[in-house]
Amino acid sequence: DGGITQSPKYLFRKEGQNVTLSCEQNLNHDAMYWYRQDPGQGLRLIYYSQIVNDFQKGDIAEGYSVSREKKESFPLTVTSAQKNPTAFYLCASSTGTGTEAFFGQGTRLTVV
Amino acid sequence: SQQGEEDPQALSIQEGENATMNCSYKTSINNLQWYRQNSGRGLVHLILIRSNEREKHSGRLRVTLDTSKKSSSLLITASRAADTASYFCADFMNRDDKIIFGKGTRLHILP
Numbered sequence: 001d002g003g004i005t006q007s008p009k010y011l012f013r014k015e016g017q018n019v020t021l022s023c024e025q026n027l028n029h030d031a032m033y034w035y036r037q038d039p040g041q042g043l044r045l046i047y048y049s050q051i052v053n054d055f056q057k058g059d060i061a062e063g064y065s066v067s068r069e070k071k072e073s074f075p076l077t078v079t080s081a082q083k084n085p086t087a088f089y090l091c092a093s094s095t096g097t098g099t100e101a102f103f104g105q106g107t108r109l110t111v112v
Numbered sequence: 113s114q115q116g117e118e119d120p121q122a123l124s125i126q127e128g129e130n131a132t133m134n135c136s137y138k139t140s141i142n143n144l145q146w147y148r149q150n151s152g153r154g155l156v157h158l159i160l161i162r163s164n165e166r167e168k169h170s171g172r173l174r175v176t177l178d179t180s181k182k183s184s185s186l187l188i189t190a191s192r193a194a195d196t197a198s199y200f201c202a203d204f205m206n207r208d209d210k211i212i213f214g215k216g217t218r219l220h221i222l223p
Contacts, residue, residue: 006154031209033210033211035213040218041215041216042200042213042214042215042216043155043200043213045210045211045212048209048210048211050209058210088152090154090155092154092155092211094211096209098142098143098204099143099160100145100157100160101145101147101155101157101202101211102157103154103155103156104154105153105154106152106153106154108152
């Protein structure tokens with residue numbers, strides 16, 4: 001089945017620790033995106049990548065880092081520099097030409 | 113920065129009634145898309161309308177686009193309990209391939 005997979009579904013992190021969220025797609029999409037969603041809020045763009053080995057900052061990139069070493073994978077690292085990391089994180093992919101985006105089921109990160 | 117803003121923020125209607133949500137933009141619209149999100153889940157694409165289109169239908173969904181007013185509306189006819197969700201509009205920014213979402217409308221269908 002083609003799709004986009006995020007793991008884990010729930011993640012707990014202690015303050016001061018870095019944590020990496022996984023996002024994998026087998027849709028052969030060039031573009032991949034990371035969004036953050038806070039309760040009752042819309043989606044805010046963290047980072048996006050249009051092609052392998054290239055990525056751009058979104059609106060709220062501070063405290064986050066990404067890599068795009070493979071077309072299928074776009075992991076997001078939430079660093080200790082992110083002041084308020086508790087949120088719902090969504091990964092998406094698209095062909096990058098204005099067509100629909102496909103979303104994973106999200107990772108809920110809680111800092112304890 | 114959020115390109116679109118949905119209105120209303122929340123909407124409760126009786127099952128069987130029609131639900132209308134609006135989306136307004138500050139800059140020009142490229143490929144406007146509507147998505148649905150069930151609570152705690154990822155977003156699902158509903159419909160895309162291009163900047164040179166004025167209306168589009170998909171099943172019980174009807175989307176209109178008014179570029180002069182920089183606005184779009186999503187109409188769900190004959191609503192069902194399963195339509196309870198949040199609905200987002202999004203624009204694909206041609207200049208840098210970003211997809212920018214609005215804050216969404218939370219729709220609640222009452223039995």
